[in-house]
Amino acid sequence: MSQPGAALHLHLAAFAALSSADRKLLDAAVARKVRTIGPRKDIISEGERPRVVNVLLSGWAMRYKQLSDGRRQILSFFIPGDLCDANVFILGQMDHSIGTLTEVTYAEISATDFEHMMECSTRITKALWWSELVTLAVQREWTTNIGQRSAYERLANMFCELLARLHLVGLADGNSFDFPLTQNDLADATGMTAVHVNRTLQQLRRDGLIDLNNRHVTVTDPEGLKAAAQFNPNYLHLDGGVSN
Amino acid sequence: MSQPGAALHLHLAAFAALSSADRKLLDAAVARKVRTIGPRKDIISEGERPRVVNVLLSGWAMRYKQLSDGRRQILSFFIPGDLCDANVFILGQMDHSIGTLTEVTYAEISATDFEHMMECSTRITKALWWSELVTLAVQREWTTNIGQRSAYERLANMFCELLARLHLVGLADGNSFDFPLTQNDLADATGMTAVHVNRTLQQLRRDGLIDLNNRHVTVTDPEGLKAAAQFNPNYLHLDGGVSN
DNA sequence: CTGCGTCACTCACCTATGTTAAGAAATTGA
DNA sequence: TCAATTTCTTAACATAGGTGAGTGACGCAG
Structure with a gap:
């Protein structure tokens, strides 16, 4: 920056x-x-x-x-x-x-x-x-994510949200971004265990939705990821608000 | 009122x-x-x-x-x-x-x-x-409640929070209050199913912590309930704030 | 007063996710 | 550059909580 x-x-x-x-x-x-x-x-x-x-x-x-x-x-x-x-x-x-x-x-x-x-x-x-x-x-x-969604959906959501937010401040390069969290952090953020985060991440990779290694994420199939997550970005309110 | x-x-x-x-x-x-x-x-x-x-x-x-x-x-x-x-x-x-x-x-x-x-x-x-x-x-x-706590703890928390908040506005009578939610509502609020809410409620009753019927709750063992919930009311910020 | 819908409650069974443990890979630090 | 530590990964097994399918008790709308 x-x-x-x-x-x-x-x-x-x-x-x-x-x-x-x-x-x-x-x-x-x-x-x-x-x-x-x-x-x-x-x-x-x-x-x-x-x-x-x-x-x-x-x-x-x-x-x-x-x-x-x-x-x-x-x-x-x-x-x-x-x-x-x-x-x-x-x-x-x-x-x-x-x-x-x-x-x-x-x-x-x-x-x-x-x-x-x-x-x-x-x-x-x-x-x-x-x-x-x-x-x-x-x-x-996040409450909704943890309360209603499956492990797979939860993680997909997390990546969708982070991509959108990082984009906003110029910290995403296309569909990639640096990602300093451990799987343990991800577990504590999504209300699951590290083991299950690992399993689920593998599944996301196998499905060709994301690539995560070396503390770096690439969303390889953005549309697929959004669909898996049922991601609706309306809650980020990036529409510029009402009083402009 | x-x-x-x-x-x-x-x-x-x-x-x-x-x-x-x-x-x-x-x-x-x-x-x-x-x-x-x-x-x-x-x-x-x-x-x-x-x-x-x-x-x-x-x-x-x-x-x-x-x-x-x-x-x-x-x-x-x-x-x-x-x-x-x-x-x-x-x-x-x-x-x-x-x-x-x-x-x-x-x-x-x-x-x-x-x-x-x-x-x-x-x-x-x-x-x-x-x-x-x-x-x-x-x-x-709530995020923490759903993400980290067991069904039993979650419900206990919910009742602790509601009792505290209803007290504040004069809508609790000692440890009792009117409670218009169905078990289904409670399920959707805590990220569990209605069946499991029912099971868990029975357990809370059996343990003598609450009494719930006829849309009315009585917390029969307030200290026990708080302990079961690990309830810490600090997040309600009822301490009057700083600038008084 | 009756028929229908909602709600509390149960049961039998199932599965997503947790637990424990351990080795491999990567990272850190001296 | 090697040892120590953290992180990732896998596996076998355990369980909290989900599913589906009821039953009976109310309450209320016609």
């Missing part, structure tokens, strides 16, 4: 074309405090008090919950441009953790900077609401 | 004490357009364009997604006081449906009224953000 804020621009641009003033505002907010952190570390843990809004600039991260007996549910993946919950600092404590999967750079936006940004631009305010609503919609889709 | 807006006041009061001016603002917004609709009807369907924010005043409703082959995932329950997504009208179309379970009365708040309300009161704006963030947190908990 040539410029730190680029992924964020692209992310929000899915909702509305931003003015150059908007872009400057975002860049300023995102330049104030940039951090780098290694793979498999927590950015913030359950129980802590959120004080800032984080924006992922590069790398992959995840939101997850850990149960007392060690079971882990991965709740969402963060890719560059993603915001971790506008206005979280309203809440007293985190009900889940945010951890990195790869090395990550992210920007912290303070509560006051965040509020300032919203005061300065109605368009940004709306774009942030949009982003929040999409986060919610994605969480619902 | 003596007064239409009462449940909404109680709902938001979990975050911040509202001033009487705030309460008046809310009451006015909620009085503008009140509708009544019978049980098992859609308030808005997937694909439609959301134009208003709905606030549930009485009865139970649900958010759900239907797959093309008929599978249905219930994504959340609405009880009185609940808002259906602040600012949804930003989105071009619904990615899920909202339907009633019982007869329901609800208020429609127009986009302009909604925005007006947020301009007039910072406290209300924050309370609405809080409500939105809690909705998200609940959705995450």
Whole structure:
């Protein structure tokens, strides 16, 4: 990514074309405090008090919950441009953790900077609401995915979603993208076991839908994959919203 | 409920004490357009364009997604006081449906009224953000519930959550509450089959944790139920938030 | 008051997915 | 560059939960 804020621009641009003033505002907010952190570390843990809004600039991260007996549910993946919950600092404590999967750079936006940004631009305010609503919609889709779909459909869905989202921020090359997750991560994200993820992945490969190796995915049959997943991208709300 | 807006006041009061001016603002917004609709009807369907924010005043409703082959995932329950997504009208179309379970009365708040309300009161704006963030947190908990927990734990969780939420708006009497869901609804909400819900419910009864009949639930052993569910209410963020 | 639909409940049987274990391959780190 | 560790893969076996097909009890619409 040539410029730190680029992924964020692209992310929000899915909702509305931003003015150059908007872009400057975002860049300023995102330049104030940039951090780098290694793979498999927590950015913030359950129980802590959120004080800032984080924006992922590069790398992959995840939101997850850990149960007392060690079971882990991965709740969402963060890719560059993603915001971790506008206005979280309203809440007293985190009900889940945010951890990195790869090395990550992210920007912290303070509560006051965040509020300032919203005061300065109605368009940004709306774009942030949009982003929040999409986060919610994605969480619902995951609930549906885990609740109703078979292992095969679930994984197919996951790849469809990631391809669409990575495309948006310029991180997919055609139907390929870098994919730093282990099968274990995939298991915890889809509510299945690593063994069964492995079996199911083999099946997806045998069916010629995807190619996954060396931490890289190529969707070899995009239409087939979408069909297998019954993938309907409406929940990503990439149609530009209503108020444009 | 003596007064239409009462449940909404109680709902938001979990975050911040509202001033009487705030309460008046809310009451006015909620009085503008009140509708009544019978049980098992859609308030808005997937694909439609959301134009208003709905606030549930009485009865139970649900958010759900239907797959093309008929599978249905219930994504959340609405009880009185609940808002259906602040600012949804930003989105071009619904990615899920909202339907009633019982007869329901609800208020429609127009986009302009909604925005007006947020301009007039910072406290209300924050309370609405809080409500939105809690909705998200609940959705995450459901994802975790379905992804990681056994049938028994899942149902236990569901009852714990509902008891807590109904309490908040004055709709639980000690450890009892009216419960209009069928076992089929419960199945679609927890990602299991009705047969297995039935089996598991029997087990919860045999273990003396709950009593469910005649559309009425009594939690006979609250501590036992919480333990069985590994219930941690932190995700409901009933601690009053940070900015009070 | 009756006939039809819905709902709770059961049973017998089945299968998708989990469990445990172990070796091969890849990656990391000293 | 080799040892240690993590990840991928396979296999044999176990089980939670799904399927399909009922029965009886209500409740309500005609």
